[in-house]
Amino acid sequence: MTSRNTRHHTVLAAAIATATAAALMGTALTASAAPRPTAGSGRPAxxxxxxxxxxxxxxxxxxxxxxxxxxxxxxxxxxxxxxxxxxxxxxxxxxxxxxxxxxxxxxxxxxxxxxxxxxxxxxxxxxxASKATLKLATLTPRIAATTAQKQALGLAKDKGSAKATTDRAPRKVVWAAGGKPVLAYETVIGGFQDDGTPSRLHVVTDAATGKKLFQYQSIETGVGNTLYSGKVDLATAHSGSSYTLTDDTRGGHKTYDLDHKQDGTGTLFSQDNDTWGDGKTTNAATAGADAAYGAQATWDFYKDTFGRSGIKNDGKAAYSRVHYGNAYVNAFWDDSCFCMTYGDGTNDSDPLTSLDVAGHEMSHGVTSNTAGLEYSGESGGLNEATSDIMGTGVEFAANNSADPGDYLIGEKIDINGDGKPLRYMDKPSKDGGSADYWTSSVGGEDVHYSSGVANHFFYLLAEGSGAKTIGGVDYDSPTKDGSTVTGIGRAKALQIWYKALTSYFTSTTDYADARKGTLSAATDLYGADSAEYKAVEAAWTGVDVH
Structure with missing residues (x-):
């Protein structure tokens, strides 16, 4: 979740897979699925x-x-x-x-x-992800691995990375995401980004010419008395006279206090009673309660909505860390530790532990472990939008009166300092930077802005175009061609997006591919002649994806 005033901030982003969408390779759907019946009033067959x-x-x-x-x-x-x-x-x-x-x-x-x-x-x-035929003349590099490593370190330092170090020495790979497959090196540089976020900069170098082929940052940003969600029930563990923020009912999720450090796991929240925090930031356990509640709500959303058991669908939980760094205005998911981390915001007074932030960030973990949408180009926008879509789903599903569901992103955390939401799904351009509609140049925009196309599509699919009030919030969603789109409801829209993410999207999926993938998903779930299929077509047309 990046402030439009500080685009180097990388909040609400993803730990990502290892292929690029920059080439905008076409995703090959080599067989079309036949229409399938729905399961009565329940979930589709x-x-x-x-x-x-x-x-x-x-x-x-x-x-x-x-x-x-x-x-x-x-x-x-x-x-x-x-x-x-x-x-x-x-x-x-x-x-x-x-x-x-x-x-x-x-x-x-x-x-x-x-x-x-x-x-x-x-x-x-x-x-x-790529239709290219794999055939390399040689697997012998022409440049030394140390040359690739030097290049990667230099790129990290150019980006303002502090204490840049080689996390993983160059390894030989085949780079197939940029057209003709070539032999390459992949180097991973650690340290910290310029805003204090940990760095995992991946650099792919042509092993024959030494040319940089691609680079991406694999860390992108991103009963309890909580700050944002009021008084909530928390699943905790009790042993003897001690309670801990451990949720054994949801894969063993644990919440830790980093106490303003930037590394390590931190200290598991533990105390002699089972009431966590007091709703104020001066109590360290308040942010812990928000984080634990967010993890709990996200787990339940995926389980109840899609039958998915945890981020990896293996029944095992990630863990959460709060109070990262000092005045850190970010939150991030890191696949390498399989953990969620929250900063405390400006002056350490606005922790980024709101419900939609939690749902957004942990959904990056789901994307990483399914489609692996590359965090660059159009696939990066789709990655970011997936987390906005699912984070919104978490917020609605939680049905919390202190933080009711809406189509606003980051409305509680005031990351821009003006009291406004960070992003708007009904008309993304209201944030001053996001794209309402697809253009040939949208892939060159920051992924937090190019995500607007998919966010707008999802809103249109769920709620339709035009002015309306939902849950006390006023929305007015336009379409590129002035057409009227009739929504199919958030529940069906979520099923279609999740189905496409888990069955049809790949690391290089772009917006044209996303249209194909969601239409395939709608066919699978509701049939090729269904109102749902036609609504997917209409919503993509509304954002100028054909």
Whole structure:
């Protein structure tokens, strides 16, 4: 969640996957899904089902056992191998298995794909991040790894990184996200960004020419008496005379106090009674209660809405850290620690622990562990919008009277210092920088601004165009061509976006691909001739994505 006055701030962003959308590669949908019936008044028959740990493990085991056959079925070369990343099963028996790829043992960045298999085991189609054929003349670099490392360190320092150090020495990879696949080095630089956020700068260097191919920052920003949500019930742990902010009912989530440090786990919140915080920032446990409540609400939203058990869908929780740094006006998700971190805001008086921030940031973890949308170009905007969409879903689902659901992003934390929300989904340009509609240059904008296209699409799909009041908030959503869009409701819009994210989006998905993916999702869930399918078409047309 970036202030429009300080675009280097990277709040509410993602730990991301390892391929670029800069090339705007077309996502290949090699088979179209047939219309499927809905399940009466319940969730659609093609919606993902909740998998027990044993069932998920079984599906992953089956996928790993069939790697060679799957690679042959989808036409991979003899030097290519698949690595299972994730699996989703629909209520009608369809399985969507997500894979990474290697070439002669080297990771292929931009080589991810999803194989769609019918209940009978027949391959119905493949969604690919890159359609390029993998064939390299040599795997011998022409430049030394130290040259790539020096380049990466220099780029980090140019960006104002403090104490830049090599977190991971250059490794050989195949870069497939930029057109013709090439041999490359990937180097990861640590330290801190210029606003105090930890740095994990990934730099991809052509191993033949030394040219920088791509770079991205994989840390982007981002009973309790809470500051933002009032008095709430918290799941805690009790042992002897001590209570801790540990939620064993939701995968073992723990909340820690960093006490203004910038590294380490911190100290688990612990005390001799089960009332946390007093609603004021002077009490350290208040922010802890907000963070614990946000994690609790986010877990419940994904479980109740999509049947997803935790960020990785494996029943295990992340953990949260509050009171990061001094006057740190950010919050961030970090995949490397699988944790959520919150700063205390300007003058340490406005912690970024509001409900939609929590839902937004942890949704970056979901994106990282599903589509892996690259945090650059149009896919970066889609990544950021996914967290806005899901964070909004969390806020509505929590149904908290102190922080009711709305289509405003960051309205509680006052990150700009003017009392206004950070972003608006009904008309994104109201924030002074976000895009209402797609243009050929939108991929070159900051991802917090290019996300406006998808945010606007989602609002139109859920609520429709024109002026209306929802939950006491006034909205007025225009369309590019002046058309009227009739919304299908937030519940169905969320199902379509989640289905597309988990079954059809890849690391390089751009806005044209997102349109295809959501239409495929609407077909799966509601049928190709459904009102929902037509609403998806109309909403994308409303934001000028054709």
């Amino acid at each position: 093609a919606a993902p089902v909740a998998l027990s740990a044993a069932a998920r493990t079984g599906l992953l085991r089956t996928a790993r056992a069939g790697l060679a056959r799957t690679a042959e079925d989808i036409g991979l070369g003899a030097k290519e191998k698949l690595v299972v990343k994730d699996v989703v099963k629909d209520a009608d028996g369809t399985v969507h298995t997500r894979y990474e790829r290697t070439y002669e043992g080297l990771p292929v960045l931009g080589g991810d794909l999803v194989v769609h298999t019918s209940e009978s085991g027949r391959t119905e189609g493949v969604t690919r």
